[in-house]
Amino acid sequence: MGNQNDVILEMKNISRSFPGVKALNQVNLEIKKGEVLALVGENGAGKSTLMKVLAGVYSRDEGEIIYQGKSVSYHNPLEAKEDGIIIIFQELNLVSELTVAENIFLGTMPTKRFGIIDRKKIKEEARRALNELECDYDENAIVGSLSLARQQMVEIARALVHRANIVILDEPTASLTGHDKEILFRNIRRLKEQGTAIVYISHKMEEIFEISDRITVLRDGEKTGTLVTAETNRNEVTQKMIGRDLDEFYEKASTKFGEEVLRVENLTRKDEFSDISFSIRKGEVLGLYGLVGAGRSEVAETIFGIRPSSSGKIYINGQEKRILNSRSAVSLGIGFVPESRKEQGLVLGMSCKENQSLANIRYLQKFGFIQEREVSRSFQEYQDKLSISCAGPGQPVVNLSGGNQQKIVIAKWLSVNPAILILDEPTRGIDVGSKAEIHKLIARMAEAGMAILVISSEMPEIMGISHRILTIHQGSISGEFSGEEITESNLIHAITNLSVDAC
Amino acid sequence: MKKRTLALLLAGLLVLSLAFTGCGAPEPDAPPADEAEPVDVDPDAFLIGITQNNVGIDSYQTTYDRAFREAVESRADVEGIILDAAGDVMRQINQVEDLMAQGVDVIIIWPVDGTAIVPAVEKAQAEGFPVVITNSPIDESGYEFIVGFSGPDNIIQGRYAAEMMIDALDGEGKVVEIMGLPGYVTAHQRSDGFHEVITDATGIEVLETQPGDWNREKSQQVMENFLLKYDEIDGVYAADDNMAVGAINAIKEAGRMDAIKVTSACMFGDGYDAMLRGELHGSVEQSPIVDATNALEMALAVARGEEVDFWYYFETPKVIVEEVENFEKPVF
Amino acid sequence: MKNRLINFARKYPIVFILAVCIIFFSASSPVFLSSQNLTNILLQVSIIGIISIGMTLILINANIDLSVGSILAFSAALAMGLQTYGLFFSIIACLAVGTLIGALNGFLVAKAKINSFIVTLGAMMGVRGLVYIYTQERPIVGTERALIDFGSSSVGPIPVIALIFVLMLIAAELVLRYTTHGRNAIAVGGNYEAAENAGIKVERHVLFNFMFIGFTAALAGLLLVSRTNSATAFLGTNYELMVISAVVLGGTKLTGGYGSMLNTFGGVLVIGMIQNGMNLLNVHAYYSMLIMGLILILVVFIDTRFKAPVNI
Known part of the structure; x- marks a missing residue:
């Protein structure tokens, strides 16, 4: 480990405004050689903006950046990269059609004469970087065919190849599960030992305490403090993040269940999952837990009719039903809050009320004309119930925070009053405050008699809100736990029991 | 998902536009209304190829096309390859080449563009294919490469x-x-x-x-x-x-x-x-039916090795207002 | 074996369709496989084919260019009309103007960030307007015999126009496979932001490709009039659709990030074979268009429906 006091980069009094918002206000930040600095804060607190100012994606209105003793100003990420500062964005910056090696060298490909790419060199250096990261997959593999975790490793390999002094990771585990996260952490520690400074942006408290040396907290564009990880606790950090104590983080619905609403028998989809059987009762929250790629989302999408099943039966209220498409699922009383809310859940170009009324619009029209007043009234009703904060029913959803967007997706389903609601990663990329609200909402919906299926890769979340948990491993159910059986070790064992998917 | 739909939509659009370029014309292969049964073709029949200007574009050309097909079918001594350049010069040149590849006895061309076709008829002549121009004359620079013109004067x-x-x-x-x-x-x-x-x-x-x-x-x-x-x-x-x-x-x-x-x-x-x-x-x-049969006759005469006049005009009688009822109303 | 065949057909539907075309047409017409006819096909597809090379790059970038037919017509008219100032000058002017129009398209797409469909739709109409103004709707006839002599010449059995097409295609395939420009093309089309963040000069790249397709359209126009010695206002009408169809038939995606010149060659050949085969079989032009349309839909359908998803 490098000298802890060796400051490699200092950001002084950084301010940056966007139209109508002061995104950063006089923020100071110090990064030391060989440390992992966690940068935390709710969504919109300015974490990503601060790092984008550093990497030259955004310009700064005022302030100074001193790197290795010199004042610097980058105009784009490439300049920063050439200086040894690499930012790995939340959305992966890879071209899925190119190979691993080509992606590692994207934009900086070494060439021979006539602009012909030096393939041998690319492959060799890529291989070396992958070996260093203990990644055993082929450097010639097409990136699009790799799992998200592996894709992320490609980005980190890029940092290695370019001998970075500072690597900024923006929410790197948003799409990773247990094992992949471990590999990532191992590699972060390895980089750290080589003297590389890591800035780790995350929402996830457990991770921050596991990996970081220091924690800098931002709230509403201002720094509220820097804490040494070993000398603080979650409560203190949370308090600095949201400016108050969180009451109860997880809320479980009461355990009064009604009759069975949904039963799935031997549901199979070729190459994705097989023989999935379970049932949910009224008022019950069933958790589906597994690694990314284990088939969780595929099961949900099959029940909702997005993907056809190869075999198996689905019973709704005891009667066998064939669900051919999502429309028939909706008419059978199933609602679905998808994993990627921006792609599958929302029409980004539409306003809040238009999105909210998407599923029940046929009840809000007369002779084909949409009753705008009804739509607005319906939206306001849910806005109050779910405390959605937006400028008004007509505000485009693009500008809302992740938490509010997710609430609108949920409100959309509540308005058709489904008997069964499937939520796939309901709190991904959502800040702590909104997360708790969504958990409460799930509990309230269950108490109101809805049968709920929740998919999550966050263990505390799934443990906190579910009455019963099914684990899924490589497309099959590997365990079922309820009550006392729900423990971390049981779950981990169940989702990895057969073979460990090495990075 | 969205991208795929877009791709499909665009493809559909492309196809529709392709399909509609030739739209609006009557069924080209419609059986002749009151014609005799097609005659069996003599094995020694002459093979005549024609590339027309743009069949779907107006009823003169459509009637010409139908009359030409009927004339070919009703005769035992001729087999026809009847093509349409759809108003595209390049396609007409390609069709002339394709007719040559099939070894036709005579090529009839209704030129899309009387000057642009000249290099193609020059090539046809060089390779020994007699060319008859129909309906509209080609540019004078091409006269030396064709055997003649059939059409109205x-x-x-x-x-x-x-x-x-x-x-x-x-x-x-x-x-x-x-x-x-x-x-x-x-x-x-x-x-x-x-x-x-x-x-x-x-x-x-x-x-x-x-x-x-x-x-x-x-x-x-x-x-x-x-x-x-x-x-x-x-x-x-x-x-x-x-x-x-x-x-x-x-x-x-x-x-x-x-x-x-x-x-x-x-x-x-x-x-x-x-x-x-x-x-x-x-x-x-000016009758498109006579226009078509005239062109076929001239081509057959050429195929039989007979001497033909360079200008092979057909009758185009005057019609004055007092005598109009003696004539049939043109279909175009 | 059967599975491998199916997989191959899924992966390269164009090879499969090409094979079907060859088998069908050679069975129906004895002339089809004659060397004369095969040379004809190659010559006949060259004009469309040369533009398809440029279009492949444009589509890989996830852009589109609808103006190529109009650029072809305008360049062709200039190549004829400017011959009074000398053959060399007319050729240079023809190619330069095509490249310039491409540069204008590229500038609007890359720098002004206007959707390429809109930009080139505008260019398609605008440049066609220029053609009408310049030609006054009358055919312009060339005066220089040398151009037409060149256009009808052959190297061995291969017509020189076809040779130019094939050589350009091979060069483009090499560029696509082995050079930075080729990799960047896929990166820009596959993930624009990632490419930009990786430091690729994305705007310059896109601009270059539009200039290149403008050049190919102008060259196609030049080679076209080298066969006709006459330019009319209607030249190249619908060529953009033929070219895009050929490239899409080859498997290049309108959504970008994937494509190859050899596949485009396959697509171009299929279109040429259908037109040629229909002529040999004495089928009316309407039907050849119908069949081409159906095949195009079929290929895109196979592509979207059966291709194994790349992403997990």
Whole structure:
């Protein structure tokens, strides 16, 4: 480990405004050689903006950046990269059609004469970087065919190849599960030992305490403090993040269940999952837990009719039903809050009320004309119930925070009053405050008699809100736990029991 | 998902546009209405290939196409490869090559573009394929490479229109001319024929010539301008009935129909109707059926090795307003 | 074996369709496989084919260019009309103007960030307007015999125009496979932001590709009039659709990030074979268009429906 006091980069009094918002206000930040600095804060607190100012994606209105003793100003990420500062964005910056090696060298490909790419060199250096990261997959593999975790490793390999002094990771585990996260952490520690400074942006408290040396907290564009990880606790950090104590983080619905609403028998989809059987009762929250790629989302999408099943039966209220498409699922009383809310859940170009009324619009029209007043009234009703904060029913959803967007997706389903609601990663990329609200909402919906299926890769979340948990491993159910059986070790064992998917 | 849908939509759009480029024409392979059964083909039959201009574009060309197919089917001594260039020069050149590859005995071309086709007929001649041009002559530079032209004599048609004009005006008066699209042989020939004859009538003065581009609306505008410019106009010559009808529309609007005689060099259905109403004084009949059979006859004569005249014209009789009922109304 | 065949057909539907075309047409017409006819096909597809090379790059970038037919017509008219100033000058002017129009398209797409469909739709209409103005709707005839002699010449059995097409295609395939420009093309089309963040000069790249397709359209126009010695206002009408169809038939995606010149060659050949085969079989032009449309839909359908998803 490098000298802890060796400051490699200092950001002084950084301010940056966007139209109508002061995104950063006089923020100071110090990064030391060989440390992992966690940068935390709710969504919109300015974490990503601060790092984008550093990497030259955004310009700064005022302030100074001193790197290795010199004042610097980058105009784009490439300049920063050439200086040894690499930012790995939340959305992966890879071209899925190119190979691993080509992606590692994207934009900086070494060439021979006539602009012909030096393939041998690319492959060799890529291989070396992958070996260093203990990644055993082929450097010639097409990136699009790799799992998200592996894709992320490609980005980190890029940092290695370019001998970075500072690597900024923006929410790197948003799409990773247990094992992949471990590999990532191992590699972060390895980089750290080589003297590389890591800035780790995350929402996830457990991770921050596991990996970081220091924690800098931002709230509403201002720094509220820097804490040494070993000398603080979650409560203190949370308090600095949201400016108050969180009451109860997880809320479980009461355990009064009604009759069975949904039963799935031997549901199979070729190459994705097989023989999935379970049932949910009224008022019950069933958790589906597994690694990314284990088939969780595929099961949900099959029940909702997005993907056809190869075999198996689905019973709704005891009667066998064939669900051919999502429309028939909706008419059978199933609602679905998808994993990627921006792609599958929302029409980004539409306003809040238009999105909210998407599923029940046929009840809000007369002779084909949409009753705008009804739509607005319906939206306001849910806005109050779910405390959605937006400028008004007509505000485009693009500008809302992740938490509010997710609430609108949920409100959309509540308005058709489904008997069964499937939520796939309901709190991904959502800040702590909104997360708790969504958990409460799930509990309230269950108490109101809805049968709920929740998919999550966050263990505390799934443990906190579910009455019963099914684990899924490589497309099959590997365990079922309820009550006392729900423990971390049981779950981990169940989702990895057969073979460990090495990075 | 969204991207895929977009891709599909775009593909669909492409296909639709491709499909619609050739739309709007009657079924080309429709069986002849009252024709005898097709005759079995003689094994020694001549193989005649034709590439037409643009079959779907108007009923003259569609009728020609049907008549040509019927003529081929009804004869035992000929087999036909009947193609359509769909108005594309490049495609016509490709079709000439394809006909050569199949070893046809004679190639008939209805040129899309009378100059652009010249290199192709030059090549055909060099490889020993006799070429007959039908309907519209090619550029003079190509005459040495073809065996001849079958079609209407545009100069005669122009002359007929002039003769009918002189009769209608009793050799006295002021005349304006609306010609076809400049740059195309047919337009120039019909104009030349008209001028040849009209200059003999010393009492008639041609005030001005303007192109109507074979287009009815354009001709109407041209005529409107003439009417504003000249207080005295006694006669209008338009190179075909389509343009004549445009001119008549303008004249009627100006209320000068009684004072002006209109003649044309090629009769269409609308012109026939105008003649029944007494608005068009005279026109010239040109039958697409005769046009087609004439071309086939000439090609067969060439195939049999007979001597043919370079210009193989077919009759295009005058039609004047008093005799219009003796003629059939053109289908185009 | 059967599975491998199916997989192959899924992966390269164009090879499969090409094979079907060859088998069908050679069975129906004895002339089809004659060397004369095969040379004809190659010559006949060259004009469309040369533009398809440029279009492949444009589509890989996830852009589109609808103006190529109009650029072809305008360049062709200039190549004919400017011959009075000398053959060399007319050729240079023809190619330069095509490249310039491409540069204008590229500038609006890359720098002004206007959707390429809109930009080139505008260019398609605008440039066609220029063609009408310049030609006055009358055919312009060339005066220099040398151009037409060149256009009808052959190297051995291969017509020189076809040779130019094939050589350009091979060069383009090499560029696509082995050079930075080729990799960047896929990166820009596959993930624009990632490419930009990786430091690729994305705007310059896109601009270059539009200039290149403008050049190919102008060259196609030049080679076209080297066969006809005459340019009309209607030249190249619908060529953009033929070219895009050929490239899409080859498997290049309108959504970008994937494509190859050899596949485009396959697509171009299929279109040429259908037109040629229909002529040999004495089928009316309407049907050849119908069949081409159906095949295009079929290929895109196979592509979207059966291709194994790349992403997990």
